[in-house]
Amino acid sequence: MKPTTSHPLPVARMSVAAVALAAALLLPLLVTNPSSLNLAILALMAAQIGVSWNIVGGYAGQVSLGHAAFYGVGAYTSTLLLMKFGVNPWFGMLAGGVMAAVMSIAFGWSCFRLRGHYFAMATIAVAELVQIFFTNWEYGGAAVGLNLPMDKEGWAWMNFATKLPYYWLALGLLVLTLLVNFAIERSFLGYYFRAIKDEPDAARSIGIDIARYKQVALAVSAFFTAVGGSFYAQKELYIDPGSVLSTSLSIKMALVSILGGVGTLSGPVLGAVVLTVIEEMTRAGLGGTGSGIDTILYAALIVVIAVFYPSGVVGSIRSAALRLSRRMRGLPADTGAAATAERSAP
Amino acid sequence: MTFDILLQTLASGVLIGLIYALVAIGLTMIFGVMDIVNFAHGEFLMIGMYSSFWMFALFHLDPMLSLPLTALMLFAFGVLLYKLLIVRIVNAPMVSQIFTTFGLMILLRGLAQFFWKPDFRSIENSFVAGSFKLGQVQLGKPQLVAGIGAIVVTGLIYFFLTRTKLGAALEATAADKEAARLMGIDSHRMFALAWGIGAACAGVAGVLLSTFFPIFPEVGATFILIAFVVVNLGGFGSVTGAFWAGILVGVIEVMGGLLLGPEYKLAIVLVLFLGVLMWRPQGLLGKA
Numbered sequence: 001m002k003p004t005t006s007h008p009l010p011v012a013r014m015s016v017a018a019v020a021l022a023a024a025l026l027l028p029l030l031v032t033n034p035s036s037l038n039l040a041i042l043a044l045m046a047a048q049i050g051v052s053w054n055i056v057g058g059y060a061g062q063v064s065l066g067h068a069a070f071y072g073v074g075a076y077t078s079t080l081l082l083m084k085f086g087v088n089p090w091f092g093m094l095a096g097g098v099m100a101a102v103m104s105i106a107f108g109w110s111c112f113r114l115r116g117h118y119f120a121m122a123t124i125a126v127a128e129l130v131q132i133f134f135t136n137w138e139y140g141g142a143a144v145g146l147n148l149p150m151d152k153e154g155w156a157w158m159n160f161a162t163k164l165p166y167y168w169l170a171l172g173l174l175v176l177t178l179l180v181n182f183a184i185e186r187s188f189l190g191y192y193f194r195a196i197k198d199e200p201d202a203a204r205s206i207g208i209d210i211a212r213y214k215q216v217a218l219a220v221s222a223f224f225t226a227v228g229g230s231f232y233a234q235k236e237l238y239i240d241p242g243s244v245l246s247t248s249l250s251i252k253m254a255l256v257s258i259l260g261g262v263g264t265l266s267g268p269v270l271g272a273v274v275l276t277v278i279e280e281m282t283r284a285g286l287g288g289t290g291s292g293i294d295t296i297l298y299a300a301l302i303v304v305i306a307v308f309y310p311s312g313v314v315g316s317i318r319s320a321a322l323r324l325s326r327r328m329r330g331l332p333a334d335t336g337a338a339a340t341a342e343r344s345a346p
Numbered sequence: 347m348t349f350d351i352l353l354q355t356l357a358s359g360v361l362i363g364l365i366y367a368l369v370a371i372g373l374t375m376i377f378g379v380m381d382i383v384n385f386a387h388g389e390f391l392m393i394g395m396y397s398s399f400w401m402f403a404l405f406h407l408d409p410m411l412s413l414p415l416t417a418l419m420l421f422a423f424g425v426l427l428y429k430l431l432i433v434r435i436v437n438a439p440m441v442s443q444i445f446t447t448f449g450l451m452i453l454l455r456g457l458a459q460f461f462w463k464p465d466f467r468s469i470e471n472s473f474v475a476g477s478f479k480l481g482q483v484q485l486g487k488p489q490l491v492a493g494i495g496a497i498v499v500t501g502l503i504y505f506f507l508t509r510t511k512l513g514a515a516l517e518a519t520a521a522d523k524e525a526a527r528l529m530g531i532d533s534h535r536m537f538a539l540a541w542g543i544g545a546a547c548a549g550v551a552g553v554l555l556s557t558f559f560p561i562f563p564e565v566g567a568t569f570i571l572i573a574f575v576v577v578n579l580g581g582f583g584s585v586t587g588a589f590w591a592g593i594l595v596g597v598i599e600v601m602g603g604l605l606l607g608p609e610y611k612l613a614i615v616l617v618l619f620l621g622v623l624m625w626r627p628q629g630l631l632g633k634a
Contacts, residue, residue: 063441110620116440117383121574122623125616128571132613251448258445292464292563295456302449307434310442 012321016266024171028164037163041235043276044170045228050256050268051177052224055184057254058263060217061197062112063120066127067225067253069107070100072134072245074226075233079146080139089158093230100226101219108215124247131245145240148233158234166235173231174269177224181265184220193217197263225253259305261314270313350482355600361489363596364496365551369569370576370588371500372547378520378583379540380436385447387573388566389454390545394420394552395561396458399467408473410491413553417546424545428538436537451566458563467561474557492554499550500589503543507585516540520583568612572599575619 024044031037049071056062077099078092087095111122135143153159160166184190192213195203204210233239243249252275260271278301282294309316373387394416401412427450435446474491477484507513518526519536527533551569559565576595580587595615602614 063444065444110624114623117377117381117444118578118623120440120444121383121578122620124571125574125619129613129616129620132610132616136609255445258441262441292456292459296453296460299449299451299453299456303431303446303453306442306445306449307431307438310438 020266020269021175028167034163037167039276039280041163041167041170043273044167044174045232045235046252046256046276047269047272048170048174048177048231049225049228049253050260050272051174051181051265052221052228053253054221054257054263054268055181055193055224056214056217056221058257058267059185059190059197060193060214061263062214062217063116063254064111064123064218064221065120065247065250065254066107066111066123066125066130067221068245068247068249069127069130070104070222070225071229071232071249071253072130072239072241073100073103074229075239075244076134076140076146076229077226078230079148079233079239083146083149088156089230089234093158093227093234096226096230097223100222100229104218104222105215107222108218112211112214112218124250127245127247127250131241131247134245135241141240143241145238145243148237148239150237159237170231170235173227177227178265178269180220180224185265189213189216194263255302257312259312261312261318264312264314267312267314274313351604353481354483355604356597357483357485358489359597359600360593361485361493361596362600363593364493365555365592366569366572366576366596367589367592368496368499368551368554369548370573370580370592371503371585372544372551373573374577374580374583374585374588375503375516375547376540376544377577379516380537382432382435382443383447383574384544385444385570386450386454386566387544387548388568388570389451389458390420390424390548390566391552391555391569392458392561392563392566393423393454394549395556395559395565396462396552397549398553398556399469399561402469402472409469409553409557410473413495413550416553417550420549421542421546423549424541424543425538427545428541432537432541433534451570455563455566462563464563468559469556469561472557486558488557492557495554496551499547500585503547503585512539571612572615575615578619579622 027040028037031040049067053064053067057064057067074093074096077096078087078089081087081092081095082089107123107126110126111119114122134140140146148159150159153161155165158169184193192203192208195208196210196213196217200210229244232244236243256271256275257268258271259267259275260269261267279294279298282297305312311319369387369391372390373384376382376384376387397416397419398409398412401407401415402409407415431446431450435443438446472488474487477486479485505513507517515526515531516536516539518529519531519533523533526536572595576588576591578591579594580589580591595618598618599611599615603611606614
């Protein structure tokens with residue numbers, strides 16, 4: 001069986017990363033209009049949680065549809081620490097991440113015995129339970145939600161009156177998450193995760209403790225998802241179960257990765273950019289929310305991608321690049337080799 | 347808690363459970379035959395409800411009369427959906443399958459919201475409106491009729507699967523696709539049939555529900571979660587399992603709501619679901 005993630009062009013990959021980073025650093029010079037800058041922040045946030053989801057959902061192949069639970073726990077931990085105990089949000093963000101990683105043990109314990117569809121359904125149930133808990137928890141604001149204080153401003157308290165600092169922070173978090181993901185991909189963990197995804201039985205037979213490494217993938221993924229949740233709380237200054245714990249949020253995290261390319265480093269980033277732009281265009285261009293047109297287009301897009309491009313944007317680009325390089329070397333064009341490899345994954 | 351309240355709760359639990367069973371039977375059939383979880387199943391129910399509503403509002407056709415029409419319509423819809431879309435993902439990776447039916451779910455909700463507005467609607471004064479007392483137990487006529495309707499439809503499906511040639515072919519495909527193919531059974535035809543019957547079941551459940559439950563675009567959301575639970579408890583692919591599990595979930599839900607408060611109704615069902623997934627992944631009623 002072919003590996004699902006091959007890296008045929010390391011030089012090209014590095015240069016693409018460098019160009020993307022340079023573009024992200026230069027963007028605030030070109031885009032000064034607050035609403036456009038906000039759109040860029042939203043894309044970075046979507047990318048960050050997509051990359052986090054991808055660690056367990058893509059690399060380790062455990063399709064979770066309940067990641068909003070971690071996001072919400074991150075948002076609620078830092079917010080409650082700040083509001084009830086005056087704890088600095090930087091520390092709160094870390095605490096939220098740790099809290100989610102700890103919670104991921106219970107999450108994994110209840111779901112990892114299951115495979116495939118069963119796992120996905122169990123994760124929905126767990127996230128739904130967490131949402132029911134927060135909706136009824138009076139101390140945590142229940143269904144009304146929590147308004148964050150904005151008395152302390154500046155980098156020390158992660159609270160800003162303008163958009164630009166949030167942009168830098170979101171970019172920083174994304175780069176950090178990507179670096180961790182990259183380190184994982186290169187280490188033995190990356191190989192273990194892929195083995196768990198592609199050949200669980202073979203992995204077990206050569207002595208890989210599958211349950212343990214699934215749990216590792218989930219904990220790392222949960223930590224960074226929660227960090228994203230804390231950032232959301234600090235940016236929006238208001239959280240409620242609907243905004244940080246909803247099933248649609250869980251779906252979005254997975255969707256971003258699938259759109260870009262599951263189990264690839266850059267996939268979720270590309271997916272996040274594409275998805276954010278589409279969301280914004282349908283929302284702004286078609287008479288706003290409420291009519292349902294934006295939802296219809298969004299959903300139609302999901303279906304088209306799931307049915308016709310199962311390996312996502314990155315996968316499609318990769319197979320195109322492979323075909324091109326084969327043709328340049330005078331080999332017969334092996335159409336759809338990469339797509340076949342992706343398809344044969346369970 | 348008095349005995350009367352207990353009896354009353356039990357009765358309403360069983361009645362709503364019969365509806366859950368009918369929704370779940372469609373879901374479990376599709377899963378059993380082709381290993382695809384249909385996340386859009388709750389939307390079939392929603393379409394059934396709207397079909398019932400519009401036939402009542404536009405043509406003054408009572409839900410009980412429009413029921414066969416809706417069943418036929420949903421059957422055609424299910425088959426069409428299979429032929430146009432699902433057929434392309436039969437051998438696709440699981441992620442694609444999940445997101446295809448998930449996207450379909452959001453798509454159908456969006457379409458309902460666009461064409462029929464996000465308002466809550468209801469059917470007033472149908473044939474079955476009102477309630478009556480049976481001893482100390484107060485029963486709503488719509489609920490009772492819905493429960494009986496669900497039993498009848500489940501019985502018909504059971505008869506179809508166990509007593510007809512086509513039903514046997516469907517069961518054979520569910521048991522072993524390859525062996526069934528060697529016997530000359532066209533699996534694509536069976537898959538299409540499963541989607542048709544599955545959608546029709548959910549549609550009929552929607553019609554039965556429409557006489558006492560609000561009708562709105564997102565109505566499928568709760569029912570799909572409960573249907574997952576029922577399908578799991580009953581054992582994936584098992585029609586009789588889903589029937590008993592549906593009743594069980596209905597009773598547990600209503601009982602739990604009585605004991606812990608209605609806001610935790612769903613939570614109890616979900617805890618049960620996770621418990622069973624962990625300790626009996628083959629389902630409470632499934633075979634090991």
